[in-house]
Amino acid sequence: MNAAQVAAEWARVFTLGKARGKIAELFEGDRSRAQRMSRRACGMLYDFSKTALTEESFAALIDLAEAADVTAARDAMFAGEKINTTEGRAVLHTALRAGPDAVIEVDGVDVMPEVRATLARMADFAREVRAGEFTDVVNIGIGGSDLGPAMASLALAPYSDGPRLHFVSNIDGAHIHDVLKGLNAATTLVLVASKTFTTIETMTNAETARRWMAKSVAEPAAHFVAISSAEDKAAAFGIPAGRVFGFEDWVGGRYSVWGPIGLSLMLAIGPEDFAMFLAGAAEMDAHFAQAPLTDNLPVIHALVGLWHHQVCGYKTRAVLPYDQRLSRLPAYLQQLEMESNGKRVSKTGEALSFGSGPIVWGEPGTNGQHAFYQLLHQGTQIVPAEFLVAMQGHEAELAHHHALLVANCFAQSQALMLGRDHDQPQRVFEGNRPSVTMAYEKLTPLMLGRIIALYEHRVFVEGAILGINSFDQFGVELGKALAMALQPLLEGAEAEIDSSTAQLVAFYRESLT
């Protein structure tokens, strides 16, 4: 990467950004804009015409991506180079979904035989469980060991024909209490999902689940499975190697749904549909690896993101799936995007000259329309919207619902862009509010795999252009460490701490007496 050239390309993009026109006006006299500013690939129509990007500013962003050596960075990731430099790790979640002939080496060793063997073990185990007596599966995990399977199993509910899934993540005892309350221990399988097998929430919940199981089951160990890259720690917890599904440190937590962390999903939808989920992601991987930058969905999605956040200065982005079953997608993407790109320094440790990633938030439509869309349409902050919508639902008998859902989705992007004049100022919609729309036929396992991989690679491209390491997460450490230090104080220990926290601790102690 040539830093001077990257800076020059940024400067050009910023100049074009300042001179950007009104979105609706870009359509005037240009009948082919929608077609030119959209792409069809991987089963998706990706429409970015309702943004202020022009041919010229889009070309400038592509030049920026080229100057930042995105393709070389991408190839290094796929090839298993240790691009997570702060932790000295490769970044190979793509290996978890690579085809049967793939050869991917880390430190000169092909990792694929192990990946395939683990996937085959998962499938065997899933078939056994799906044919057996377990009626309920509880996945205990948090962050990347929760959000992926929780999001995907809800998204793929129409494909679910296995045991019922439940997710326990929070250290708040209310969570495990409420989940276990309705379950019969004798027919419940518990998956303890933790990459490190040290996360306090997961370990505490796992202990509680074990005590609950031991009360009513003669052989509690037969009801536990561990998913971890720390097999020794799983063994120390009492889960034998035969019931541990392992993965390597080159799978980041928030990128881990494709492997053993996805076991709960596989138990619900079965190994065949899980394979389709992987196939969808693999298709997006191949597209990302091969398509020219100007037609490359993850690259375009990233450039649109950078344009809005860095160039236009919009602080947040809203993910608005018009799909009730994608209601956990915004939460999933919050971890994927904000834990990856919410950084203050570059890969080499210098303070960033401009911001890192934006705040990501959202809710499914149409519910959001009746809650926060007021601000999207008339608030003083502009929030670029990302609409996701399937052309078909799964409920054929409710097709009229689906047509209304789609009409609402399309109408919102139209309203955001066009606005409306009115005599009464309160009723004026200024319009000129950008959005992209991702439309696809149906939310199948294949399609969900494509969508999630699209977002993963988008995060990668944004991070590569910003020059940050998207694969570490040191920002989560301090709070964890302070919580461990504070706990003894709640129980009466004394220490010199700031007076605000001391007052809170005192209030806690008073409230318990």
Ligand SMILES: O=P(O)(O)OC[C@H]1O[C@H](O)[C@H](O)[C@@H](O)[C@@H]1O
């Ligand atoms: O899977 P685990 O090791 O239990 O980690 C669970 C989560 O906790 C950490 O705090 C990280 O911020 C997340 O990236 C991770 O997904």
